[in-house]
Amino acid sequence: xxxxxxxxxxxxxxxxxxxxxxxxxxxxxxxxxxxxxxxxxxxxxxxxxxxxxxxxxxxxxxxxxxxxxxxxxxxxxxxxxxxxxxxxxxxxxxxxxxxxxxxxxxxxxxxxxxxxxxxxxxxxxxxxxxxxxxxxxxxxxxxxxxxxxxxxxxxxxxxxxxxxxxxxxxxxxxxxxxxxxxxxxxxxxxxxxxxxxxxxxxxxxxxxxxxxxxxxxxxxxxxxxxxxxxxxxxxxxxxxxxxxxxxxxxxxxxxxxxxxxxxxxxxxxxxxxxxxxxxxxxxxxxxxxxxxxxxxxxxxxxxxxxxxxxxxxxxxx
Numbered sequence: 001x002x003x004x005x006x007x008x009x010x011x012x013x014x015x016x017x018x019x020x021x022x023x024x025x026x027x028x029x030x031x032x033x034x035x036x037x038x039x040x041x042x043x044x045x046x047x048x049x050x051x052x053x054x055x056x057x058x059x060x061x062x063x064x065x066x067x068x069x070x071x072x073x074x075x076x077x078x079x080x081x082x083x084x085x086x087x088x089x090x091x092x093x094x095x096x097x098x099x100x101x102x103x104x105x106x107x108x109x110x111x112x113x114x115x116x117x118x119x120x121x122x123x124x125x126x127x128x129x130x131x132x133x134x135x136x137x138x139x140x141x142x143x144x145x146x147x148x149x150x151x152x153x154x155x156x157x158x159x160x161x162x163x164x165x166x167x168x169x170x171x172x173x174x175x176x177x178x179x180x181x182x183x184x185x186x187x188x189x190x191x192x193x194x195x196x197x198x199x200x201x202x203x204x205x206x207x208x209x210x211x212x213x214x215x216x217x218x219x220x221x222x223x224x225x226x227x228x229x230x231x232x233x234x235x236x237x238x239x240x241x242x243x244x245x246x247x248x249x250x251x252x253x254x255x256x257x258x259x260x261x262x263x264x265x266x267x268x269x270x271x272x273x274x275x276x277x278x279x280x281x282x283x284x285x286x287x288x289x290x291x292x293x294x295x296x297x298x299x300x301x302x303x304x305x306x307x308x309x310x311x312x313x314x315x316x317x
Contacts (some may be wrong), residue, residue, distance in 0.1 A: 111148075
C-alpha cells in the first residue's frame with residue numbers, strides 16, 4: 001500500500017518541513033502518521049509508516065502513543081463495535097485490537113502470508129477485513145470467531161467499508177474491481193469502467209459507495225442498488241488517495257500530489273483547499289461535527305473544517 005502513496009506523491013515539489021518525496025518512492029519521517037480513524041471516544045486514532053506505535057490525538061491536539069508488538073506493523077485501523085479500535089497487521093499475519101487504555105491483543109489468522117490490509121465494522125456487529133495476498137475477505141466476531149470468503153485469484157482486495165444498505169464493500173486494486181459481501185457471505189464483483197484505474201480510497205457517502213481511482217485521476221460512485229458506476233474526473237488535475245464522507249453531505253478527497261484536499265459535491269463538482277507545498281495530506285476521516293482529520297507523512301495530523309479552514313498538529317515525535 002505504500003506503493004500507492006509513492007505514486008500519489010511522485011513529482012511533488014519539496015516541502016519546507018519533513019521528508020522530501022522523490023519520484024518513484026516515498027521517504028517519510030520516523031513515526032509519521034499513516035492510516036487514520038475516528039474512535040468511539042471521538043478521538044483521532046492513527047497508525048505509523050515506520051513506527052512501532054499507535055497514536056491517539058484529542059480534538060485539542062493532545063497526543064498519546066501506545067506501543068505495539070515490535071514484530072508487527074499496523075496497516076489500517078477502524079473503530080470496532082466494542083468501544084475499542086481494531087487494526088490489521090500484515091507482517092504478523094493477524095488482526096489486532098487496542099483498547100482505549102492502550103492494551104493490545106491479537107488474533108492470529110490461519111492462512112500464512114495472507115496480507116490483512118483494510119478493516120471496518122459491519123452493521124451486523126462483526127469486524128470485516130481484506131486479505132490482500134490471499135484474495136479473501138475475512139469476517140470476525142469480537143471474541144475471535146473467524147470466517148473467510150474466497151475471491152477470484154489475483155483480485156487484491158484492499159480498502160473495505162460498510163455500506164448504508166447493511167452490506168460491506170471492498171476494492172480490488174489488482175483486478176480493478178469493486179466488490180460486495182452480504183451478511184450471508186454472498187460475494188458479487190463489478191469491473192471498474194476505466195482500465196488500470198488503481199482504486200485506492202473507499203467511503204460510504206451520499207448516493208452510494210465512492211472510491212478513488214489513483215491511476216485514472218477520478219473519483220467514482222457505485223450505485224448500491226443498480227450496480228452502475230459513475231466516474232468524475234478530478235478537476236483541476238490531481239491523483240486522489242484518501243476519501244471520507246463529510247458531515248456536510250459532501251465527499252472529501254485528498255490529492256497529495258497537488259498538496260490539496262478537495263470537496264466534491266454529489267453532482268461531482270470539486271473545490272480545492274490547501275495547495276501549499278508544506279501540506280501533504282494522505283488519508284482522511286470525518287467526525288460527526290464540522291471537522292475532518294487527515295494524516296501527513298511529514299509527522300502531522302491536519303484538521304480541515306467544512307468551510308475549508310486548515311490547522312495542523314505535530315504528532316510524529
